[in-house]
Amino acid sequence: MKLEKIMADLEKKHPGEVEYLQAVHEVLESIEEIYNDNPQFEAAGIIERIVEPDRVLTFKVPWVDDSGKVHVNLGYRVQFNNAIGPYKGGLRFHPSVNLSILKFLGFEQIFKNSLTTLPMGGGKGGSDFDPKGKSNAEVMRFCQSFMLELWHIIGPETDVPAGDIGVGGREIGFLYGMYKKLAREHTGVLTGKGRNWGGSILRPEATGYGAVYFAAEMLKLKGETFNGKIVALSGFGNVAWGAARKATELGGKVVTISGPDGYIYDPNGLTAEKIDFMLDLRASNQDIVLPYSYKFPGSEFHAGKRPWEVKCDVAIPCATQNELGKQDAENLVRNGVSYVAEGANMPTTPEAVTVFQDAKVMFGPGKAVNAGGVATSGLEMTQNTMKLSWTAEEVDQRLHQIMKDIHSQCVQYGTQEDGYINYVKGANVAGFLKVAGAMLDCGVV
């Protein structure tokens, strides 16, 4: 494999797709050695085929706001790779959404889904629509218009979308309602559904719980537990609250949460009561960060700052891509961080990853750490197929086991001669080998 030549060709073909090129570079760099040791991959053109999505659907999404004004957003679905199962991956509604971001997310999803041990291919979709500040009726009309296009190419055995930034239970409900009406069937075509209409118990908290289960495995290798550890989190969305809850439950002290305009530092740590307060605010579409600092004395709001300047043992970025840069990583290392686990997708820049790895900080990449979300989506699909519903204990036990398995795969393929575990390499190699093997078996398609 000639990595720099492949990247130069891709840059020429897809100019300006920064996030997509970043994600591809990281994976190819990690698998270079194993790829070159197995000439059958090159002979079958695996790299050339795996870096391009099978297809991309783009469409316009017209909708009418409450005052009667017409708006047009862009909608996308990237069906990246279905070598090991139907396309599977979330939908993101955020003004920053563009093709590069969805291609990076879809590409990552291929390897993440492979790591889960479940039969799911990779895909991603979304829109530049911003649900913030919209009424329920506006969100419903947007979701219905979005599904009017999307439903043609998805299906329970073809492509199964779910949530991501800006898409939670409410949006999945509106999307599912429209799909059901158009297709005239009630099937597991989306995951993250409500409990009474096919959803899995624990799916909302699964990504955050899974991230903490993964981090707990990292700690265990050093003979440690979450008990008494200082934890810094970013974001306070779906992933962050699940992580906050589980880390707190295991005895960790979560001292930060954040939003796009700054972060809260609470030296007393989050409690179940504080987490519930924030969930109530979120459910009513309100800002969290400022009301928190008013309600809980002793906490401080740091406007325009990221949480990575505080002293912590474990850092779990849970907001968005490239939210933790080189300077942040240097701050964290200087302040004694021992573990970094990516709850979000690619929140750490490549330069920051190098800082952690050079300092021998244990660093878990998103595609391994946050795979508990899509894994529990996979469990939701299984329950839908079987037409039954597992208990919380059953789902939690399976999720926990899957996270342990993912961790073992990272250790198996990522342990270096000096004993340091390169989790980035481990996750990429393990995820890749399964998909590449399936692509070899199924011929050039």
Ligand code: NDP
């Ligand atoms: P949510 O929309 O629930 O929450 C996103 C959080 O990040 C919010 O706190 C939001 O703040 C904050 N945020 C969003 N964009 C920015 C930004 N540009 N700068 C700073 N903060 C920002 O999304 P999720 O929790 O679902 O997703 C978070 C991350 O986890 C994403 O990277 C996603 O891809 C990844 N992920 C999600 C999974 C899931 O199951 N949902 C599974 C695996 C990974 P505010 O609300 O104030 O805008």
Ligand code: 2IT
């Ligand atoms: O990034 C992700 O893994 C998700 N947003 C969850 C995808 C899913 O299909 O549950």
